[in-house]
Amino acid sequence: MSSPLRLIVLGLLPALTVLGAANGAERQPVVVTDAARKIHAAGFVFDGHNDLPWMIRTEAASSFDHADLRQPLPKLHTDIARLRTGNVGAQFWSVYVPAETAQEHKALLQTLEQIAIVQAMMKRYPDVFEMASTAEDVERIQKTGKIASMIGVEGGHCIEDSLGNLKRLYDLGARYMTLTHSDTLAWADAATDEPRHAGLTAFGEDVVREMNRLGMLVDLSHVSPETMHDALRVTVAPVIFSHSSARAVADHPRNVPDDVLVKVKENGGVVMINFYSGFIHPESARRRANSLEKNRELKAKFPNDADFKQARKRWEAENPLLPGDIHDVVDHIEQVIKVAGIEHVGLGSDFDGIPMVPKQLEDVSTYPVITQELLNRGYTAPQIHLIMSGNILRVLRKAEEAAKRVAAK
Numbered sequence: 001m002s003s004p005l006r007l008i009v010l011g012l013l014p015a016l017t018v019l020g021a022a023n024g025a026e027r028q029p030v031v032v033t034d035a036a037r038k039i040h041a042a043g044f045v046f047d048g049h050n051d052l053p054w055m056i057r058t059e060a061a062s063s064f065d066h067a068d069l070r071q072p073l074p075k076l077h078t079d080i081a082r083l084r085t086g087n088v089g090a091q092f093w094s095v096y097v098p099a100e101t102a103q104e105h106k107a108l109l110q111t112l113e114q115i116a117i118v119q120a121m122m123k124r125y126p127d128v129f130e131m132a133s134t135a136e137d138v139e140r141i142q143k144t145g146k147i148a149s150m151i152g153v154e155g156g157h158c159i160e161d162s163l164g165n166l167k168r169l170y171d172l173g174a175r176y177m178t179l180t181h182s183d184t185l186a187w188a189d190a191a192t193d194e195p196r197h198a199g200l201t202a203f204g205e206d207v208v209r210e211m212n213r214l215g216m217l218v219d220l221s222h223v224s225p226e227t228m229h230d231a232l233r234v235t236v237a238p239v240i241f242s243h244s245s246a247r248a249v250a251d252h253p254r255n256v257p258d259d260v261l262v263k264v265k266e267n268g269g270v271v272m273i274n275f276y277s278g279f280i281h282p283e284s285a286r287r288r289a290n291s292l293e294k295n296r297e298l299k300a301k302f303p304n305d306a307d308f309k310q311a312r313k314r315w316e317a318e319n320p321l322l323p324g325d326i327h328d329v330v331d332h333i334e335q336v337i338k339v340a341g342i343e344h345v346g347l348g349s350d351f352d353g354i355p356m357v358p359k360q361l362e363d364v365s366t367y368p369v370i371t372q373e374l375l376n377r378g379y380t381a382p383q384i385h386l387i388m389s390g391n392i393l394r395v396l397r398k399a400e401e402a403a404k405r406v407a408a409k
């Protein structure tokens with residue numbers, strides 16, 4: 001999920017001209033060849049973040065009767081046919097709930113409701129999806145032709161300050177937790193809110209240790225750079241960024257700075273690249289980077305929430321995003337490779353959680369275009385397979401091993 005103020009304009013994207021391509025000129029569309037198709041089909045995609053469960057909640061009354069994944073669902077980024085075309089073999093399904101739910105003490109309850117949606121999806125389409133608990137499960141399920149499914153909890157607000165709740169979510173299948181979402185918590189600073197703790201508090205460090213002990217991946221998307229550094233110092237397992245891009249390419253606080261990428265290399269983790277136009281296109285990132293200050297200014301001016309939301313919409317319309325394209329996304333992949341190495345990058349599309357997508361990456365069917373562009377830039381089939389799924393599988397396995405080491409102590 002890109003922002004609590006996401007626009008519900010799926011499928012209604014304006015046709016904008018790309019003005020800010022890195023080389024100053026618009027780059028040509030990528031044409032997928034048979035060679036790329038063959039490489040893509042020989043591996044599989046393991047994507048770090050898809051918000052379909054939130055769309056099922058908000059657009060389909062939490063029921064697959066209203067959004068049957070066997071039918072084409074053009075208003076969504078995801079359905080079964082397009083997952084097959086994209087050769088998605090494994091997916092972290094996000095069980096996102098807004099940060100505000102914490103204030104009403106409904107964060108855990110609503111997260112459990114979102115987990116129930118993922119469980120309902122497994123039950124309704126047993127020939128297509130199967131829940132995976134471990135890296136070994138993922139490989140076994142993918143080999144049977146099904147999509148191995150794991151749950152990602154988006155935001156530490158969901159545990160309502162309780163390590164018991166964290167364990168409960170693990171027991172229900174959660175295999176990563178993003179430490180924060182948009183808001184700074186009592187124990188961790190977020191990237192898009194005021195920092196209050198210079199990173200993690202002592203309890204925040206305990207959360208990371210407990211996740212290590214459980215074998216749950218520590219996800220550093222959405223957190224502040226100080227929280228990233230603190231978590232990387234404390235963790236004994238590799239971390240992930242389930243849906244974050246590179247800050248050196250597009251200067252947005254949701255992206256990962258180079259000095260953190262260096263630490264991710266030492267840690268053995270993986271940065272899974274987010275496709276959102278507002279994060280990947282340099283000019284779009286620039287137009288949204290001062291979002292936080294703008295919110296503060298507008299909230300002071302419009303204390304009434306409805307007025308604030310209207311003013312915010314006006315500001316967004318006056319500062320429109322440019323969609324960017326496939327080339328921008330691969331620029332982010334290459335930045336992580338340049339600083340951290342080919343073993344530390346993956347894909348975390350954020351499909352169905354983002355209000356605008358880049359050209360040629362419109363939905364879950366489009367992953368082969370990435371394979372083609374990586375091939376165009378000189379990467380080999382084994383390297384491409386690392387990016388598609390190999391790196392995140394290694395990280396999962398290492399986190400499972402770390403949990404066993406902690407338990408043996």
Ligand SMILES: [Zn+2]
Nearest residue numbers: 001002154243
């Ligand atoms: Zn998100």
